[in-house]
Structure formats: structure tokens, C-alpha cells
Amino acid sequence: MFVSKTTLTPQQKSDLESRHKNTRDVRECDRIKAVLLSSEGWSTLPIAQALRKSEYTIHRDLDGYLQKEKLKPDNGGSESFLSDEPTEQLTEYLEHTDAHGSHELKIELHISHHTALI
Numbered sequence: 001m002f003v004s005k006t007t008l009t010p011q012q013k014s015d016l017e018s019r020h021k022n023t024r025d026v027r028e029c030d031r032i033k034a035v036l037l038s039s040e041g042w043s044t045l046p047i048a049q050a051l052r053k054s055e056y057t058i059h060r061d062l063d064g065y066l067q068k069e070k071l072k073p074d075n076g077g078s079e080s081f082l083s084d085e086p087t088e089q090l091t092e093y094l095e096h097t098d099a100h101g102s103h104e105l106k107i108e109l110h111i112s113h114h115t116a117l118i
Contacts (some may be wrong), residue, residue, distance in 0.1 A: 006038035006062060013039065019071070031061045031071045038062055 008016070013036065020032040030051050037047045044062070048055040064070035082090070 005041060006035055006066065008035070008039040025072065027073050028071050031065065034058050034061050035065050035071075 016032050016036055020029055020036075023029055023032075030053065033051060034047050034053075037050070038044075042050075044055050044058045047053075048058045051058070
């Protein structure tokens with residue numbers, strides 16, 4: 001896996017710097033820093049040392065950016081076990097109930113032919 005210096009347009013660099021400033025995801029920030037440092041002529045070893053990552057990780061992150069402009073992690077979470085109706089009921093309930101309310105939440109969940117009551 002070989003990644004040469006990353007070339008960015010002034011607009012891409014500005015967009016990445018703005019995104020870095022506004023994101024809260026530390027992994028995304030590290031990926032942005034790696035791309036920006038690479039565009040400034042840093043090789044992968046000093047980038048890895050500065051970010052306290054492995055050189056392999058830096059190669060992978062730079063390659064992901066160059067191939068797909070990937071900066072966010074791929075951990076999008078798991079698929080929902082709720083069908084549409086209970087999801088809508090739960091969302092409605094949570095939007096209209098304060099966190100300290102004494103309301104009891106009862107929604108039937110249909111999970112793999114089982115019914116649970118929470």
C-alpha cells in the first residue's frame with residue numbers, strides 16, 4: 001500500500017479545515033489532520049507519530065480519502081429490531097416526555113416473533 005503526497009485544491013483544504021473545526025468525532029478529526037499534513041508534504045511515518053497511530057492506519061486513512069473521500073468511520077450502528085409502528089410510537093413518546101417524567105412507557109416490540117414489553 002503506497003500513498004504519495006495528497007494534492008488538495010485551496011477549496012478542498014479550506015473545506016477540510018472547516019470540517020475539522022466543526023466535527024466532534026476524534027477519529028474523523030485525525031483523518032482530516034492526516035490528509036492535511038500529507039498535502040503539506042509530510043510522509044506517513046511522521047504523520048503516524050504525530051497522531052499516535054500506526055503507519056498502516058495512516059496509509060489506510062489516506063487511501064480511503066483518495067479513493068472515496070472517506071473521513072467518517074464505517075460504524076453506522078446496528079439495524080433496528082423495531083418495526084415502523086413501534087419506532088414511531090417510541091419517537092413520539094420521547095419527543096413529548098421530559099427525561100424526569102414519571103410516565104410509564106409501554107410499547108409492544110415485535111422482535112423475531114417474540115413480544116417484549118418495556
